[in-house]
Amino acid sequence: MLISLSAILGTAENYGGRKAYIVHILKSMKPQHFDSHHHWYASMLDQIVQSDPSAKEMLYTYDTLLHGFAARLSKAEAQAMEAMDGCLAVIPSSLSKISTTHTPEFLGLSSSGLWSRYSTYGKDIIVGMIDTGIWPESKSFKDEGLGPAPTGWKGACESGRGFDSSNCNGKIIGARYFSKGYEAQNPTPINETLEYKSPRDNNGHGTHTASTVAGAAVSGISYFGFANGTARGMAPQARLAIYKACWADGCYDTDTVAAMEQAIADGVDIISISIGSRDRAFYNDNKDIAAFGAIEKGVFVSASAGNDGPSSSTLGNVAPWITTVGASSIDRDFPASVLLGNKEMYKGTSTYTRVHDATLQRPFPLFYVSTNISTRYCLSSSLEPNLVRGKIVVCNQISSYEEVARAGGAGIIGANERRYGSLQRITNPNTLPAVSVSFTTGEKIKAYINNTGSNATATMSLKGLTVLGKETTAPMVAAFSSRGPSKGYPQVLKPDIIAPGLNILAAYTKVLPYNILSGTSMSCPHVSGIAALVKAIHPTWSPAAIKSALMTSSYLIDNAEQPIKDSFTVRATNPFVLGAGHVDPNAAVDPGLVYDMAPQDYITFLCSLNYTKQQIALLTKKSVSCPNSSLEAGDLNYPSFSVVMKSGSKSFQVKKRTVTYVGREGDAVYRVSVNNPAGITISVEPQTLKFRKPLETASYSVKLEGTVAAGGGTAFGQIMWKCTEGGSQIVRSPVAVNIEA
Ligand SMILES: *[C@@H]1O[C@H](CO)[C@@H](O)[C@H](O)[C@H]1NC(C)=O
Ligand SMILES: *[C@@H]1O[C@H](CO)[C@@H](O)[C@H](O)[C@H]1NC(C)=O
Ligand SMILES: *[C@@H]1O[C@H](CO)[C@@H](O)[C@H](O)[C@H]1NC(C)=O
Ligand SMILES: *[C@@H]1O[C@H](CO)[C@@H](O)[C@H](O)[C@H]1NC(C)=O
Ligand SMILES: *[C@@H]1O[C@H](CO)[C@@H](O)[C@H](O)[C@H]1NC(C)=O
Ligand SMILES: *[C@@H]1O[C@H](CO)[C@@H](O)[C@H](O)[C@H]1NC(C)=O
16 A cells, blocks of 8 residues: 555644654565665655654664564654555554562462472573663662573673663673663653663662562561561562663653563563553554564563552553453551541551650641642642641641641641542651541541531551551452453453552662552562462463463452452452452462463454454564454453353353363363353353373363343353362352443
8 A cells, every 4th residue: 555655744744743653564575675674664764754864763673572663753754654565553652651578478478388389489580670770789689599690691781870780690680771762752851860871770660570579588678667577579589680661751662662672682581561551452552562572482471450440441451462460458557546536436557657756645636628629638838837737637648748747737647549448558657647548537537527627636546566467358459450341352351360569568779778669560570470480380381371370370368268359349349350369379380270372372362353464463573364263352262251241132152262281190180160140151061171191181162141131230250170180279260241231
């Protein structure tokens, strides 16, 4: 398809306002007269931006996960480029935001668990961190006993401000940074006073996630005395390769994709990417396309689900080849309470350190103004000292210590925003006595102030304690954790799994050696590290097999033996919120059966979505023909089921699955057992699967029948294959039924 360039380029004003795009090329279309792809790309760019020499520079060329290059184009130039022979698509480079002492024990990684049973601790598995860089001096990155980088490692330790090759060691075996896209796209250049143009992390996010994946054991770690204990990552023997692609204002696709490419070329086994993403067509998402390339190379990719809960359909990173991780709480609390003048007592959380301050032990008047938004949030200069002095100020989120202190407040009650639900957030340890309370508690305190006026009082009781175990119901799904179903791809259940992501203590920067952060950014590296543990024991498993093992062995019950709750509703929840369940590292190593998938399975899936040849070629980087079969998208060999049914009609659907036996001995027998979703009957054929030797496969079909209620809604069930001979595994898959109104 060749359209006259001048027709598309149109008027002169279209040349202004260039933005960065990734130009995806079908490499096999290179005309013979170009000696290299680079020459060909340069010539294409040259034709398109003829009039402007400054736009002829390519930001990056890509050759591993996708083929093509990044350049600055106007909208009209991008359209003209897309019309050129060999160009598959021109996709804007979007900006994404970056979305432990106790978690290993909470996850069962103690001496009796995975760490001792197999004692490889993720040995020599290399995890590539696409993030904000690394603070290499942290004790969590000591390399005692690790030895040199594994053979075959091709990475490098790049120098830049505050970073040189001496900052790498046996733990941090590589560190690079990618800023060309950011510098080309961001309105303000990197401010080198505030940021390091090098792999060094001044944000703390990248250091936090890296130490969660593979931090060495460091004892005596705490957050101002709270959460004290030994900090260590999930896979303490794994190696870290750092790819800094995120800067002050976020991460641009041009840099993120370049970082992922380099990680694969360097030889990582796992990519951990705690970066947000939108739920959009895979052929419009540069990161999804790059992640597909990573899976083709056998590299496991885990990504954060996003922090846009508790509303449904708020997920990102939904591609079936990615492992999408939601966030849960752990059984650690920093208890505090508030006693109101009406004798009502409410629980909260506090990490204020000077708990013995004499001034705390009495009632103080309460202050809250709901009519003024800046006062409600205690924004800078919003509080009138005459009204606030000596009072406990209720603020709608904990971010306002300085303002309350400036205005002479005696303390803060931080009422959670709705999206944080019943889970408490961390309070600032130093500035003022502060208690964080849940959204519902906050509403009760505000109602009390409303009714009592200037007579309202509260007494804070801060304990200065870290409490572990059954006193705190855990895990719960964090209210902020993004939820399914995916709007674009309802045939695949997402998120895949949940892992700890609330109040996680891990390594940070010079500002604070260890800090507590929350988000699916924190849960993603837990899964990346656990994937490293599994990969070290099963080096030949595909990314899909590892994901399947994590999902089918996960659990659904909290520490009070009740179904895991959603902290937003404080009620039992469903697979659109917690995916298959909560990750269980010990069970994941020996799952019994796995649902394996090869790149071809994803291609068949894309065919069943009616993707065009060109759209599929964007992912596969070559022309492929769709198999002549009647498979539907829901037949992808996924370890969970998501079914769309029309409401009011009697309908049935048949899904197919194939499992691979990964037990150590032969002669295993698995029998199916089913929990039906409301109004739907699941029948599975055959009901027994027998295996003679490891790696044998067996297929089964699932029929869902029923008249689903009119008006839309959801229904949930599960399919479990229980090993009755040769083991005791239960291979569990959730079934989510999405009823279309
Ligand atoms: C960079 O940041 C510093 C510190 O905030 C500031 O003083 C300086 O003006 C900034 N430089 C630019 C070019 O914005
Ligand atoms: C943490 O500190 C508390 C109080 O100081 C102490 O009782 C507890 O034993 C410490 N825990 C660990 C794991 O060091
Ligand atoms: C809210 O309070 C601030 C600070 O006292 C004041 O400047 C602002 O005008 C107030 N806004 C409204 C809508 O009352
Ligand atoms: C505060 O309490 C006093 C004494 O009980 C009462 O007279 C007064 O009306 C109360 N003020 C408000 C605003 O409710
Ligand atoms: C793809 O096209 C077929 C045939 O037109 C149709 O039956 C099917 O529903 C389409 N699938 C999707 C996911 O749109
Ligand atoms: C594809 O399947 C259809 C229907 O089963 C059949 O008519 C057709 O010949 C097949 N085409 C190829 C290329 O196998």
